[in-house]
Amino acid sequence: MKAEILTIGDEILIGQITNTNSVWIAQQLTLIGVNVIHMTTIADDELAIINAFNQALKRADFVFITGGLGPTKDDVTKKTFSKYFGVELILNEEVLKQVSSFFIRRGKEVSEINRNQALVPGGCFVFNNAQGTAPGMWMKKENTVFISMPGVPYEMMAMMSNLILPKIKIENKLPNIYHKTILTNGIGESGLAELIETWENNLGSKNIKLAYLPQPGIVRLRLSTFGPNLEELRKNIDDEIEKLKIIIEKYIFGYENYGEETPTLAQIVSELLRKNKKTVALAESCTGGYIASLFTNISGASDVFKGAIVPYTNEAKKNLLEVDESIFSSVGAVSKECVEQLAENTLKKFGSDYAVSVSGIAGPTGGTEDKPVGTVWIAIASHEKTLAVKFLFGDDRQRNIVMTSQTALNLLRKFILKAE
């Protein structure tokens, strides 16, 4: 089954709002095995809508339309809908009752403009809008079903989850779909591609698709497949992941399971700390508080996160974390010696089980021949030992901060796993 998502709304075309409806609809359809082949956004304009309908008619089994159903003047969707199907708009008594009770419950009168919400194209199947006033509509032309939904996200979501998706599942025997995503750190997209080339070339014969999803410091590898037997699909993907693990295990820090949200590295590390009943504290020089904010973004962070010091000057490194002044004049603040002292003293100051420290040159200025922009030292300390590692990232400041943070979190993850 192929679907197209059509969004109607000028506010999206001028970049004023992000089309989050399309993302959500695509997720829901993908999960029930409907293949989204096209997303389109057009203006509240009759000709544009009819052209888009004609295009969609050629390629999709289902067209999910959002937006353009409100009671105000600039919404032409419903009129165009009835015109496209060659039928009149007629008053639907059921919808009128629902719209009336919506306003009565709020102690308001139903205005003429709101009564118009009860006009629907003749012959269409109507979905009740439990959260608002604009009804959903389902009409078929040739082999394509056109489903119009309100643009207000929570109205659309309730209607789609409770009424539209069940109808589609019941009426169609959809293939099962399964996917799993591997989360990696420490290697770029092209580095991964070279390492796994042979493995990747074999996927096609197994009806498995691979996608590379890079972001700073992280590459996600998504494996997806479909077929009649869900258990078999799951097994096929798991088998391939086992083979892949032999090649790239050291870069893998987690998985995103079918139907779940992508865990962040901070979430994975926090869970690991919680499981082991351990805590962490940070000394962040070049990342300037970014790693702390990744931890504290997570609800319940105080169970595992004791705090951080951002010693942004040498003076602060010396006064707050007792780094030997001689280090600055001999090897400098971006050095093994400095991050080791930062991590060990952070451990003591906060009384945590682990400490992470980073010191580097985020850029764009401050680089030297010996220590170009992107040079970063990271240390992890526990009461047993201290590990320090040097990295060379790129020359973009924001990217260096993010890459340093992800890398430090993954180093901590591995450090904890070894200590378990």
Place this chain on the structure above:
Amino acid sequence: MKAEILTIGDEILIGQITNTNSVWIAQQLTLIGVNVIHMTTIADDELAIINAFNQALKRADFVFITGGLGPTKDDVTKKTFSKYFGVELILNEEVLKQVSSFFIRRGKEVSEINRNQALVPGGCFVFNNAQGTAPGMWMKKENTVFISMPGVPYEMMAMMSNLILPKIKIENKLPNIYHKTILTNGIGESGLAELIETWENNLGSKNIKLAYLPQPGIVRLRLSTFGPNLEELRKNIDDEIEKLKIIIEKYIFGYENYGEETPTLAQIVSELLRKNKKTVALAESCTGGYIASLFTNISGASDVFKGAIVPYTNEAKKNLLEVDESIFSSVGAVSKECVEQLAENTLKKFGSDYAVSVSGIAGPTGGTEDKPVGTVWIAIASHEKTLAVKFLFGDDRQRNIVMTSQTALNLLRKFILKAE
């Protein structure tokens, strides 16, 4: 001028990532007076791409294409590009040099797979990718220009801002457009709308459009107009802003001038500190490092930012910032007394001219009847005085962190201005 934005990528069609590129491109084009009429997202699939190109050819003057340019196999854009224009892919020496130097700067070799980034369709105009390896490409068919850009947001944004938009502006006589954006903090969108209703109703007669652009803690008001005489446009907008200032001056923290990036509150405060040759340090409890990361994201932060302590536990507040233990048992850590001591002691520890401290209940748990989720105390200290203010934000954790941070920065800004 009409434009279409075409995004290529399976990961968007399955709802795995949100198409933020389209939003940003639409904003940029709208601001220079190019009318975005269509946004399309399709799969990494030759037939789908060619169909989309043919559709766009009929209706748009410019087609902005993102995605599908990475070095890995699932990217078919470039091959389809050369096929559509009936030309071969040829090695571009300039691009190869740039790709090579990109890897050499990172101490890496250029692999075969990365050399392929230097292949471009014959006859295309090439844009250098200052942030990555995939070049941008500009080709014309009939009256339509097709512009292909990398899908990685920061690579695409740099290329579009620095190279593509200037080329479009120079080559086309677009009507003069002028806009200025007013940045506000401390009042919501509907609160603002009520305050400025009468003023807003008069804008239409002056050919000025107003847009409300809300984000957590900040509402931007963009005034835009167009016409033949740029000086006149500028004067009309400035006149309206003068009238607006009378109504909402206390909420305004800055302006975004035509052609400039939106300054962040952290940038505005940093500039103010730099101008006054002053420094700041932070004690962040509920914001957990977020304010520090806003400061340190800015290049050259070390001139004005001395550092931060994130005392996430009472123990850390006591041990690192000498908060009296009695405070925790009497008024609690979310209190005037606590933030005052945090700010005053931060000032001493870092030897800064100003200190900011925050303590609050970010949520979703931890609220009480007296101090519900969203309760936040913020203090600002200098060597002369300390100011503490209580706020009640909402019940969303991430939103509370951002709103607290923006509010603290704006309090600091006003505090500095008073001291000037």
